[in-house]
Amino acid sequence: MSPKWSVHVFVILIVVLLCTSVNSQLQVGFYRNSCSSAELIVKDEVRKSVLKDKGVAAGLVRMHFHDCFVRGCDASVLIDSTSSNTAEKDSPVNNPSLRGFEVIDNAKAALESVCKGIVSCADIVAFAARDSVEISGGLGYDVPSGRRDGRISLASEALTxxxxxxxxxxxxxxxxxxxxxTQEEMVTLSGAHTIGRSHCTSFSNRLYNFSGTMSQDPSLNPMYAAQLKQQCPQDGTNPNLVVPMNPGSPSIADTGYYIDILRNRGLFTSDQTLLSDPATASQVNQNAKTPKLWKTNFAAAMVKMGQIGVLTASAGEIRANCRVVN
Known part of the structure; x- marks a missing residue:
């Protein structure tokens, strides 16, 4: 191991320890005594699903993000809508683009068969995101666990x-x-777009309806724009059309995302805009040149994200079915 890489590993260990101390109710190895095989069972389900469809890995990372940013990491994104409530998963920002729900269902079923009522759906989502990062070539990291599941899921909160x-x-x-x-952590987490895909509807305005005076976003590489127009026709007759976020390596957690941005090939406005500010542009450059550093920072930021607004102790519940409150 090189001295430089040793420093990176040391940094992530320190950050993980700091993040763990922020919420001492979450702890690495939370299920060590109550369900010792919990994390292995989840990893096995993730691995089987990614073998069938590599894109599922990106879906599970995104699911964790979409869960944590709404009501905290409480698995509210998994709850199904009812006749009286439209849940988060059916908000326009999640449906039809969010995927991987069946992986969580399978992992929960497997866990219930050996450790009934022990492992929360929120922890399963956090474990699955970590496993997806690692399977895709990113750094593995310890996930402090002990989250409990929320009982409320509102589509309106996903939008806001x-x-x-x-x-x-x-x-x-x-x-x-x-x-x-921090802004730096935002740029780091944006790198999750190095894997996965996007529906054409999420960026078609940059190709055909950018502003009152320009149909095409001038910050978009013209050759890339032409390629995207072939994949995403203006007629919009097929709303299910998708393209890879990072065409060069769509299933590998590398820094191709940042290299694309430097070439004006960021797919979303929210990707390319990172070049418009000196501080974020500097970080894009740094990440593009130092893949190991980005992977280290990304792992640490994922640990931190997994602790947003968690429910622990007697709060919330352990759902028997991740789609339905008990």
């Missing part, structure tokens, strides 16, 4: 808490600051 792909750098900075993140 999740940053849309049209946000500017200032709007992104504020959105993440509202959840306790």
């Amino acid at each position: 808490n999740l940053p849309p792909p049209t946000f500017t750098v200032n709007q992104l900075t504020q959105s993440f600051a509202n959840k306790g993140f």
Whole structure:
């Protein structure tokens, strides 16, 4: 192990320890005595699903983000809508783009068969996101656990808490600051877009309807824009069309996302806008050049994200079915 890499590992260990101390009710190895195979069972389900469809990994990372930014990491994103309530998963920001629910269902069923009523759905989501990062080539990290599940899920709260792909750098900075993140952590977590895909509807305004005077976003690489127009026709007759977020390596957690931004190939406005501010542009450059540093920082930021607004002790519940409150 090189001295430089040793420093990176040391840094992430320190950050993890600091994050763990922030919420001492969460702890690494929480299920060590009550369900010792919990994390292995989740990892097995994630691995099986990613073998069938590599894109599921990105879906599970995004699911954790969309869960934590709305009501905290309480698995509220998993709850199904009812006749009297439209839940988060059916908000326009989540449906139809959010995926991986069946992976959580399978993991929960497997856990219930060996450790009935022990492992929360919120912890399963956090474990699955970590496993997805690691399987995709990112750094594995310890997940402090002991979260409990929430009982409320409102589509309206997803709309007001999740940053849309049209946000500017200032709007992104504020959105993440509202959840306790620095601007640097925002840029680091934006790197999750290195894997996965996007529906054409999330960025088609940059191709065809950018402003009153320009149909195409001038900050978008012209050759890339032409390629996207072939994949996403203007007629919009098929709302299910998708393209990879990072075409060069869509299933590998690398720094290709930042390299794309430097080439004006950021897919969303919220990606390309990172070049519009000197501080965030400097970080994009740094991440593009130092993949190991980004992976280290990303792992630490994921640990921190997993502790937003958690329910512990007697708060919330342990759902028997992740889609339905007890």
